[in-house]
Amino acid sequence: MASDLGQSIVDLLPRLRVFARGLARAPADADDLVQATCVKALAAAKSFTPGTRVDSWLFRIMRNHFIDTYRKNRPVSAIDEAEDVVGEDGRAVLQARLELGEVAAAVARLPEEQRSVLMLICVEGLSYREASEVLGVPIGTVMSRLSRARLAVSAAVESGLGPAIAEVRK
Amino acid sequence: MNVDDEMLMAAVDGELDAAQTAEIMALAQSDPAIAARLARFQRSRDAVAAAFAPLREAPVPGRLVAAARGESARPSRSFAVTPRWAMPIAAGLVGVGVALGLLLPALIAPVGPESPAFLASVASVAWGPELGDTPTGGELSVPTDGRVLVARVTATYPTEEGDCRTFSVTEGQGRVDGMACVGGFGWQTVALLPAGADGYAAASAAATGAIDALLDSLGAEAPRTAEDEAARIADGWR
Numbered sequence: 001m002a003s004d005l006g007q008s009i010v011d012l013l014p015r016l017r018v019f020a021r022g023l024a025r026a027p028a029d030a031d032d033l034v035q036a037t038c039v040k041a042l043a044a045a046k047s048f049t050p051g052t053r054v055d056s057w058l059f060r061i062m063r064n065h066f067i068d069t070y071r072k073n074r075p076v077s078a079i080d081e082a083e084d085v086v087g088e089d090g091r092a093v094l095q096a097r098l099e100l101g102e103v104a105a106a107v108a109r110l111p112e113e114q115r116s117v118l119m120l121i122c123v124e125g126l127s128y129r130e131a132s133e134v135l136g137v138p139i140g141t142v143m144s145r146l147s148r149a150r151l152a153v154s155a156a157v158e159s160g161l162g163p164a165i166a167e168v169r170k
Numbered sequence: 171m172n173v174d175d176e177m178l179m180a181a182v183d184g185e186l187d188a189a190q191t192a193e194i195m196a197l198a199q200s201d202p203a204i205a206a207r208l209a210r211f212q213r214s215r216d217a218v219a220a221a222f223a224p225l226r227e228a229p230v231p232g233r234l235v236a237a238a239r240g241e242s243a244r245p246s247r248s249f250a251v252t253p254r255w256a257m258p259i260a261a262g263l264v265g266v267g268v269a270l271g272l273l274l275p276a277l278i279a280p281v282g283p284e285s286p287a288f289l290a291s292v293a294s295v296a297w298g299p300e301l302g303d304t305p306t307g308g309e310l311s312v313p314t315d316g317r318v319l320v321a322r323v324t325a326t327y328p329t330e331e332g333d334c335r336t337f338s339v340t341e342g343q344g345r346v347d348g349m350a351c352v353g354g355f356g357w358q359t360v361a362l363l364p365a366g367a368d369g370y371a372a373a374s375a376a377a378t379g380a381i382d383a384l385l386d387s388l389g390a391e392a393p394r395t396a397e398d399e400a401a402r403i404a405d406g407w408r
Binding site: 006007009010013014015017018021022031034035038039040042043100101103104107118119121122123127128143144146147150151153154157 | 175176179180183185210211213214215217218219220221222224225226227228230231233234235237238239240354
């Protein structure tokens with residue numbers, strides 16, 4: 001059973017790495033997040049309900065772990081404004097731009113709650129309902145976050161970043 | 171006709187039923203503004219998907235494959251699996267004025283006679299199963315930095331996050347009190363405090379107080395009795 005689960009996780013590693021990249025942004029942090037997710041998932045194998053989606057279950061573990069770790073590593077007073085910390089966000093955005101282009105940089109600038117929903121639906125291909133289950137929020141919340149994220153990405157795309165986008169979309 | 175963004179987005183994302191989708195498409199045909207908004211949602215989806223697509227094709231590092239198979243994997247640096255017992259340390263004890271590192275052991279307060287080297291030695295101890303096998307009051311040898319320290323187990327506490335054991339390590343005049351909790355990687359040090367040997371009562375009391383506060387924050391109950399502890403040792407702290 002555990003080895004079946006292990007193999008499922010191995011098969012999903014490429015997708016886990018993509019979601020982790022959207023969350024953690026820096027490549028090294030993203031892979032550390034994937035590794036931690038694997039360990040947590042195997043330890044919590046009993047909490048997996050057979051017949052449900054392994055990918056959604058793993059995304060949920062990863063996202064919860066990211067939130068926990070992220071908050072732990074921040075001064076308490078900065079939690080609310082954490083997304084606006086200029087230095088760290090600035091580096092994350094720059095790195096995303098260099099490696100993945102302007103669209104990824106625009107994604108990296110979004111608040112975590114919007115990044116998560118955008119990655120799950122537009123990159124990982126989850127439905128609104130599946131994303132709401134992963135994130136533990138109502139579908140209405142998923143839609144409002146997703147729509148804000150999409151409009152922000154569009155605005156970045158359309159404000160003179162045309163060539164970079166064309167490059168990415170080829 | 172007024173259609174909100176979320177409705178248009180849902181149409182692009184295939185989240186509407188056939189009738190609703192047809193309605194939106196008909197609106198888009200007759201209203202260029204709506205068509206433009208629809209196209210914007212389609213473009214944003216395509217662009218984000220395309221931006222991250224190359225990552226999915228990238229080779230997966232071996233350490234991740236090993237971790238997925240449950241093979242021995244080193245805890246990673248910034249996103250190491252940190253059970254919730256590590257969080258109250260950050261949240262609750264910073265105000266006590268102790269130095270806080272992001273790595274476990276999370277709590278190191280150099281205030282006693284202990285040399286930094288001694289503290290560092292204890293901090294670098296990788297607990298093996300021996301910590302779990304030793305009953306309270308017993309001692310175990312812990313090799314570190316090319317020498318061997320002796321740790322005495324002082325109690326076992328059931329907490330909301332699993333079992334934690336307090337211990338003392340003594341060397342010369344120095345004594346370090348600490349606590350380790352059992353988790354996915356075995357026993358991990360969660361707190362280390364210089365407690366001083368005889369004559370350093372203040373440091374000792376501070377160490378005890380800090381560990382008590384940590385235990386409180388973990389919802390610790392009374393220490394396990396010898397029988398209770400023996401049963402846990404027998405079943406390997408599962």
